[in-house]
Amino acid sequence: AQKITQTQPGMFVQEKEAVTLDCTYDTSDQSYGLFWYKQPSSGEMIFLIYQGSYDEQNATEGRYSLNFQKARKSANLVISASQLGDSAMYFCAMRGNQGGKLIFGQGTELSVKP
């Protein structure tokens, strides 16, 4: 069975500082994909970044980077230079090598303070 765990229900960060949101996963699949989504208070789900299990480099997208540690089964999201608009729920997700079910963690609510 596949499982995603986000252990931080809520996080605070000062504007312009960096923050790391934790995500660990469990799967027996050899090939899988890891995703991060942002959900602002408006409710929309916004795709942020993707990491494939065989990718050797950590994924980066602008201010977002994914700290992928395969042996530890962790895929933490790092947001650099936090902005007020980064305040939202953040979800880690995984899809296994059967390419089917996309499962999500419980989310982390990030609050950026001015």
Added chain:
Amino acid sequence: GAGVSQSPSNKVTEKGKDVELRCDPISGHTALYWYRQSLGQGLEFLIYFQGNSAPDKSGLPSDRFSAERTGGSVSTLTIQRTQQEDSAVYLCASSPRLGTGDTEAFFGQGTRLTVV
């Protein structure tokens, strides 16, 4: 369409009534997912489709829930004899194809269901 479209955006129904929620995925997307999100909670997987078939229905909470997809496009999620605990936002997502490549899922705006 340009994005995933869900209708209605809001639905208030009386306990015991049946409801149908509709999802129109991005044109050409073969994979379609349904999720349920209760207030302040994560996304609970319900079902996904590859084309018109549903390889995994394991997330459907009870036999009151069913879903179908026709023509590899539009999907409907039906909840029969609604209960108050069915109140949630129902999210639909589509993906160009299955696979673990950078095939992120694109989400609709959701249907907020309230059972009174």
